Amino acid sequence: MYYAPFDSDDGGRDTAARTVLVIDTDPGVRWALEKGLQKSGFSVISVGSVADALANAADRKPACIVMELLPEAGLTQDVLTMLIDTPGAPRVLCVAVDSGPQLVIECMRRGAADFLPKPFSLTEIRAALSRALDSGPSQLARAVGQTQKRANDPSLLIGISPAIQELRVVIKQIAQTDLNCLIRGESGTGKDMVAREIHRLSRRSDKPFVKVNCTALPEQLLESELFGYEKGAFTGAVSSKPGRFELANRGIIFLDEIGDMHPNLQAKLLQVIEHKEFTKLGGRRHINVDVQIIAATHADLEEKTRDGSFRPDLYFRLNEVCIWVPSLSARSEDVPLLVRHFLQKHGHFSGGNAFSLSAEDVASLASRPWPGNVRELESTIKRWLALGKAGSGDRPSHSFGRRDQITPTPPTPAPGGNDAEDRDTIQAALERHQWNRRKAADDLGISYQTLRRRIEQYGLDRR
Ligand SMILES: Nc1ncnc2c1ncn2[C@@H]1O[C@H](COP(=O)(O)OP(=O)(O)OP(=O)(O)O)[C@@H](O)[C@H]1O
Numbered sequence: 001m002y003y004a005p006f007d008s009d010d011g012g013r014d015t016a017a018r019t020v021l022v023i024d025t026d027p028g029v030r031w032a033l034e035k036g037l038q039k040s041g042f043s044v045i046s047v048g049s050v051a052d053a054l055a056n057a058a059d060r061k062p063a064c065i066v067m068e069l070l071p072e073a074g075l076t077q078d079v080l081t082m083l084i085d086t087p088g089a090p091r092v093l094c095v096a097v098d099s100g101p102q103l104v105i106e107c108m109r110r111g112a113a114d115f116l117p118k119p120f121s122l123t124e125i126r127a128a129l130s131r132a133l134d135s136g137p138s139q140l141a142r143a144v145g146q147t148q149k150r151a152n153d154p155s156l157l158i159g160i161s162p163a164i165q166e167l168r169v170v171i172k173q174i175a176q177t178d179l180n181c182l183i184r185g186e187s188g189t190g191k192d193m194v195a196r197e198i199h200r201l202s203r204r205s206d207k208p209f210v211k212v213n214c215t216a217l218p219e220q221l222l223e224s225e226l227f228g229y230e231k232g233a234f235t236g237a238v239s240s241k242p243g244r245f246e247l248a249n250r251g252i253i254f255l256d257e258i259g260d261m262h263p264n265l266q267a268k269l270l271q272v273i274e275h276k277e278f279t280k281l282g283g284r285r286h287i288n289v290d291v292q293i294i295a296a297t298h299a300d301l302e303e304k305t306r307d308g309s310f311r312p313d314l315y316f317r318l319n320e321v322c323i324w325v326p327s328l329s330a331r332s333e334d335v336p337l338l339v340r341h342f343l344q345k346h347g348h349f350s351g352g353n354a355f356s357l358s359a360e361d362v363a364s365l366a367s368r369p370w371p372g373n374v375r376e377l378e379s380t381i382k383r384w385l386a387l388g389k390a391g392s393g394d395r396p397s398h399s400f401g402r403r404d405q406i407t408p409t410p411p412t413p414a415p416g417g418n419d420a421e422d423r424d425t426i427q428a429a430l431e432r433h434q435w436n437r438r439k440a441a442d443d444l445g446i447s448y449q450t451l452r453r454r455i456e457q458y459g460l461d462r463r
């Protein structure tokens with residue numbers, strides 16, 4: 001078999017990585033955002049009309065778009081879809097005076113990265129921008145906007161191994177139920193994908209799929225993300241905002257890295273599961289929701305229930321049914337298909353240069369142990385496309401030392417490895433990517449969550 005990527009265009013994303021396009025009819029807002037965001041190192045283009053926005057999005061390929069939604073929302077929401085579909089797939093943050101759940105859900109369904117009620121503070125918009133940019137291409141767009149994906153779309157899960165076939169059967173069975181589901185498996189095995197597959201095949205597929213990463217936010221922020229807040233609930237809460245549970249109503253909420261959820265929030269989550277209702281921060285009204293919960297973790301939850309960091313009652317409620325996603329080493333026959341898939345998906349990394357892999361290359365990839373699982377394989381293919389294949393056939397081993405120089409770096413840091421070496425490797429990767437953790441994690445071939453844990457563990461900070 002001959003493996004070559006399809007040609008594609010990266011849309012100049014790297015050069016435009018810090019460019020923000022602001023679309024707002026209010027010149028005052030445009031001015032404030034230009035000044036405020038420029039101070040934070042963004043290059044800002046601001047326009048007052050949809051026509052200018054579309055022209056600029058195509059020409060300048062911004063990494064992020066801050067878009068005002070007007071009351072005559074039908075038109076602007078179509079524009080939202082067009083903007084998200086422009087080359088480079090910018091992350092779009094919607095802002096609007098009307099922030100009712102219907103509008104927010106509609107935006108998320110169409111792939112918006114986030115939604116902010118107007119008026120917002122510069123701190124809020126900066127935080128939303130860095131969340132959107134840090135979370136990889138349209139993370140939330142993928143998370144919430146997948147409601148277009150229907151059961152007759154092709155499966156997202158690549159693989160022919162018996163383990164994957166069995167996994168597909170289990171996914172289908174679970175998708176027919178309303179049971180809360182716990183997805184287990186090593187990091188990088190595809191737990192996210194499994195959650196999306198359940199949604200795609202379930203009767204809730206035309207309702208929202210809302211992903212929340214329980215590691216990514218500190219406790220209080222996570223609480224307001226999950227449950228929303230009322231105006232005046234805390235300093236800076238200038239208007240009320242619906243939480244992810246409300247947005248997920250009648251659909252599925254995907255609680256990723258559930259093992260890292262703070263015990264206070266575990267108690268509140270248990271209440272939602274038991275009573276199907278909750279209150280917003282600073283609110284008294286009970287909000288009823290019908291949400292199926294899918295949670296994922298690579299942690300040993302049983303151990304966590306024993307050491308007291310995870311509530312056993314919550315564990316049992318989430319674990320109504322459990323899916324184990326097999327490690328890649330247990331299904332090496334899937335490697336060739338995955339390689340072909342990633343060559344197509346990331347063909348643009350080769351910068352237009354011809355790139356191909358021989359059958360021997362692929363066989364050698366299939367025989368590797370892949371401790372970082374499918375994510376590590378994907379990173380390897382991206383690196384090979386960008387930098388050429390490592391001649392030695394070693395583990396993925398190239399990354400940029402200086403911008404103009406390619407130097408070997410130590411292999412992916414592994415738990416139990418040399419701490420000082422791990423620390424330096426991680427610090428170097430973060431510096432190389434200007435502390436963009438998503439890119440650094442990709443570069444290191446580890447998950448975003450693992451990187452966050454290592455940053456905390458080693459007390460790393462910007463130098
Ligand atoms: N079977 C598969 N087919 C195609 N792509 C896959 C498959 N499994 C995983 N991937 C890809 O591998 C990467 C990692 O998958 P995913 O994020 O679902 O892993 P995860 O188990 O959630 O990892 P973590 O525990 O670190 O969150 C993603 O880019 C995903 O698209």
Ligand SMILES: [Mg+2]
Pocket residue numbers: 191192256296
């Ligand atoms: Mg995941």
